[in-house]
Amino acid sequence: MADRQNLALVGIGKIAVDQHVPALAASPDWQLAATVSRAGTVDGVEVFTSMETMLEARPDITTVSLAIPPVPRFAYAQAALRAGRHVMLEKPPGATLAEVHALRALAAEQGVTLYTTWHSRMAHAVAPAKAWLAGKTITRAHITWREDVRKWHPGQDWVFEPGGMGVFDPGINALSILTEILPAPVHLQSAELEFPANRQTPIAARLHFSGNVTADFDWRQTGPQTWDMEFDTTAGPMALRMGGNVLEIGGQPSQGENTIMDEYPALYARMAELVAAGRSEVDLAPMVHVADALTLGKRIVTDAFHF
Amino acid sequence: MADRQNLALVGIGKIAVDQHVPALAASPDWQLAATVSRAGTVDGVEVFTSMETMLEARPDITTVSLAIPPVPRFAYAQAALRAGRHVMLEKPPGATLAEVHALRALAAEQGVTLYTTWHSRMAHAVAPAKAWLAGKTITRAHITWREDVRKWHPGQDWVFEPGGMGVFDPGINALSILTEILPAPVHLQSAELEFPANRQTPIAARLHFSGNVTADFDWRQTGPQTWDMEFDTTAGPMALRMGGNVLEIGGQPSQGENTIMDEYPALYARMAELVAAGRSEVDLAPMVHVADALTLGKRIVTDAFHF
Numbered sequence: 258m259a260d261r262q263n264l265a266l267v268g269i270g271k272i273a274v275d276q277h278v279p280a281l282a283a284s285p286d287w288q289l290a291a292t293v294s295r296a297g298t299v300d301g302v303e304v305f306t307s308m309e310t311m312l313e314a315r316p317d318i319t320t321v322s323l324a325i326p327p328v329p330r331f332a333y334a335q336a337a338l339r340a341g342r343h344v345m346l347e348k349p350p351g352a353t354l355a356e357v358h359a360l361r362a363l364a365a366e367q368g369v370t371l372y373t374t375w376h377s378r379m380a381h382a383v384a385p386a387k388a389w390l391a392g393k394t395i396t397r398a399h400i401t402w403r404e405d406v407r408k409w410h411p412g413q414d415w416v417f418e419p420g421g422m423g424v425f426d427p428g429i430n431a432l433s434i435l436t437e438i439l440p441a442p443v444h445l446q447s448a449e450l451e452f453p454a455n456r457q458t459p460i461a462a463r464l465h466f467s468g469n470v471t472a473d474f475d476w477r478q479t480g481p482q483t484w485d486m487e488f489d490t491t492a493g494p495m496a497l498r499m500g501g502n503v504l505e506i507g508g509q510p511s512q513g514e515n516t517i518m519d520e521y522p523a524l525y526a527r528m529a530e531l532v533a534a535g536r537s538e539v540d541l542a543p544m545v546h547v548a549d550a551l552t553l554g555k556r557i558v559t560d561a562f563h564f
Numbered sequence: 565m566a567d568r569q570n571l572a573l574v575g576i577g578k579i580a581v582d583q584h585v586p587a588l589a590a591s592p593d594w595q596l597a598a599t600v601s602r603a604g605t606v607d608g609v610e611v612f613t614s615m616e617t618m619l620e621a622r623p624d625i626t627t628v629s630l631a632i633p634p635v636p637r638f639a640y641a642q643a644a645l646r647a648g649r650h651v652m653l654e655k656p657p658g659a660t661l662a663e664v665h666a667l668r669a670l671a672a673e674q675g676v677t678l679y680t681t682w683h684s685r686m687a688h689a690v691a692p693a694k695a696w697l698a699g700k701t702i703t704r705a706h707i708t709w710r711e712d713v714r715k716w717h718p719g720q721d722w723v724f725e726p727g728g729m730g731v732f733d734p735g736i737n738a739l740s741i742l743t744e745i746l747p748a749p750v751h752l753q754s755a756e757l758e759f760p761a762n763r764q765t766p767i768a769a770r771l772h773f774s775g776n777v778t779a780d781f782d783w784r785q786t787g788p789q790t791w792d793m794e795f796d797t798t799a800g801p802m803a804l805r806m807g808g809n810v811l812e813i814g815g816q817p818s819q820g821e822n823t824i825m826d827e828y829p830a831l832y833a834r835m836a837e838l839v840a841a842g843r844s845e846v847d848l849a850p851m852v853h854v855a856d857a858l859t860l861g862k863r864i865v866t867d868a869f870h871f
Contacts, residue, residue, distance in 0.1 A: 280832075331751070353856035354661075355751035355849075356774075362749075398598070420860040442669075444638070444662035449724070457863055467663075542662075549660035549857035553635075553727040556764055 262532070263290035263318045265311055267333055269297025270323030271410075272347065272424065276376075277324050280521035286529035290318050293333075308333050312340040319343060320370075321534065322525075327352040328420040331360070332370075338363045343370040345528045349429055349544050350374075352412065354421040361539045372528050374417045375433035379523035380501030387438040389495055389506065395439070397489040398470040402431045403478035404466070412564045423458025428474035433485065434501050435470070436542040443468045445546060448554035453562035457538040462560055464550055569839070570597035570625045572603040572618055573639055575632030576604025578717075579654065583683075584631050587828035593836035597625050600640075615640050616655040619647040626650060627677075627839065629832075634659040635727040638667070641678075647669045650677040652835045656736055656851050657681075678844040679835050682740035682805045686830035687808030694745040696802055696813065697795065702746070705777040709738045710785035713767070719871045723765065730765025732854045735781035741793065741808050742777070743849040750775045752853060755861035760869035767869055771857055 264287045268279055268328040278299055281289040281471050305311035311318070321337040322345040323330050332352055337344050338360065350373035357373065364371035377383070406416065408533055415421045421431070436442070443466040451461040464472040486502035496505040497557045506510045531538055552564050565722055571594045573584055585606055598610045605611050608714040612618035618625070628644040629652040630637050644651050645667065657680035658664045660778035664680065666729050671678035684690070713723065722728045729736070750773040758768040771779040777850070803812040811818045821856055838845055 280695050352860050353752050354852045354859075355749065355856055358852070359749055359774075380744040419862040422859075442662065442666060444666050445660050452863075467666075498610075545661045545665070545855075548852075548859045549662055551859045552661075552855045553659050556759075 260285060261288040262320060263288050263315070263530075264301070264320045264322055265291040265293060265305075265315065265318045265322060267293040267308065267323045269294035269299060270324065271413075273297065273324040276521040279323065280525050284525050287320070287525055290309040291315055308336050312336060312342070320345065320528070321530075322544075323347060325382070326415050326421070328415070328418075331356045334360050335363065338367050338369060338371070341367055341369060343372075343528075343532050345374060345524070346374045348373070348375050348433065349422065349426075349547070350539070350541070351544075354541060354544060355549055357539065357544070359542060360366050361537065364537050368535075370528070370531045370535070371539055372531050373539050374524045374528075375430070375437075375540070375543060376520040376524055377430035377433050377501050378437045379520040379527075380434070382497055382504035383501045384432055385435060386495065386497050386501075389504070390490070391441055392440065393490040393492050395488055395490050396469065398435075398468075398475075399487050400431045400435065400472035401483050401485045402428050403475040405474040405479050405482065407564060408482075409450040414564070417456040417562070419457045422547065423452075423456070424460055424462055424474045424476040425458075425550070427476065428462060428472070429483070429543045429547055430500065431472060431474070431484070431486065432546045433549055434497065436540075436546070442542070443470050445549040445553055447551045449557055450550065450554040451557050451559040453560060454558050455561040456564075459554075460559065462550060462554065464546075465532070489529060528563065533536050568593060568595040568783070569627060570595050571624070571627045571629055571834075572598040572600060572612075572622065572625045573606070573627060574600040574615065574630045576606060577603035577631065578620050578720075578781075580604065580631040583828040584629065587832050590829060591832050594627070594832055598622055608692075608701050615643050619643060619649070625676050627652065627835070629835075630654060633722050635722070635725075638663045641667050642670065645674050645676060645678070648674055648676060650679075650835075650839050652679045652681060655680070655682050655740065656729065656733075656854070657846070657848070658851075661848060661851060661855055662834070664846065664848060664851070667760075668844065671844050675842075677835070677838045677842070678846055679838050680846045681825040681831045681833055681835075682737070682847070682850060684737035684740050684808050685744045686827040687741070687806075689804055689811035690741055690744060690808045692811050692818070693802065693808075696811070697745055697747055697797070698795045699747065700799050702795055703776065704796050705742075705775075706790045707738045707742065707779035707781075708790050709735050709779065710782040710790040710836070712786050712789065713783040714871060720839070722871070724760070724763040724869070725763045728765050729854065730763070731767055731769055731781045731783040732765075732857070733781065735769060735779070736781060736850045736854055737807065738781070738791070738793065739853045741804065741851040743847075743853070746777075748775075750777050752860055754857040755857045756864055757857065757861040758866040758868060761865050762868040762870075764863075767866065769857060769861065771853075
């Protein structure tokens, strides 16, 4: 394990504890060498509460992974890049498109790697679905992404604050798969967005794209959660279920169910490849669709939402 | 004038009559050979009400200029590009960012020119302001863009409908100048957007960018209209007034006032250059800032607005 590179994880919240820390613990590429967080800590790992202090104290840390919410993320990413460190960004990669353009330019200037991760693209069935769709004609596609915000973001008011993206926080995962697997890009034609009367971001969205592609995002689903993408093609139907983990062709699962979540280990492996190759990977397509929905969408006020 | 190329103008509304038609009448490069519009016509110019009919009937028309509102514009642009014609787009170039990305790809495939115009960049003082700012350090910039929607868009409800952009319809002109002249790009950090209780798009916006750059857009200003951009630099103050037509350095106008509007003649001249060079010019930076504002902005409900 002597060749593992030192990495700092910034933002020790739910996603860090649930996904990043276990993925790093099992990684052949990375050693979790420090954390930066106001409150969270990881047993046995050096703790910093200030990014600047960490960057100064630990020049041996080559890479910084940011798992904090999108609005404050830019300043941390900028500081790390300016200090010559490689940077990996949780999704969405920023609060605005322009700030990610700026980070991309800064990473190029500094000669370091910037990776805008989209964890759902690493789900088991995404690559097989992409391969199956290649060269086929899609006549209709529909995404149903319905989950319970109280389960996944308990008490996290920031998701409903400006820049928190609301239901697009999970919905962008579906869009990250869609933009990865479609043979040709689509664009939004209309959208309806439901805003709770007491909140700044939508709790539900219905999107209508070109090419007969639609999406139904809802954050109010209790009971079983739904993460389905269904495609009709001239070669028959295909579906991705369980958030991209199960592939169904012609109505039949095409492989054994594999619902072990190893999206984050795959992201960290990809980051190691990018750093080794001296490359960046910055894909804003999922975020462009969200910005387009918030630009073009019809706003509907709905019931107030309280956690 | 035998070497003028035939051009069709699509959308004979206020902006076409006020700007495009006079610019074309005086152009050494273009012959207005046809119009496509449901209702509007231009004296002495062949009239079509259908784009498909025009494209079929007039293969001699090499270039199509689109002056229709952003939401329906994509289908017209796509049809023209697919028919192998060069396309020039009024600002903003589309209702979504993704559709402009798609048009850019289509134009490249077809080997024709796509030009996303930003007329305010052609105002007299923009190029001198850019030259003056180059290499200087900006410590503060503030944009004030306040006009009367009833004067400029009388009864045009589409500006308040989804995709109509509201006060960003004029505000994007300021952003098109800003993104042209700043020595380094900025990104939005926060915004407040005022939505009339009965409308889908904002009537006022206050934007806070990185680098101490702010903007105040308002569509409720009666009396004198204000289109000012003020810059403080370590080499003293500079201002652009009259929508980019007047340059002030150190508080003094740096040249005689020149408020003749020849932005549209300059756009058509630029289009001729691009076509001759076999190049496209697609710059989405102003539109990215608007999408970012609608993604990140805090929404404030204000008084209902009626024309």
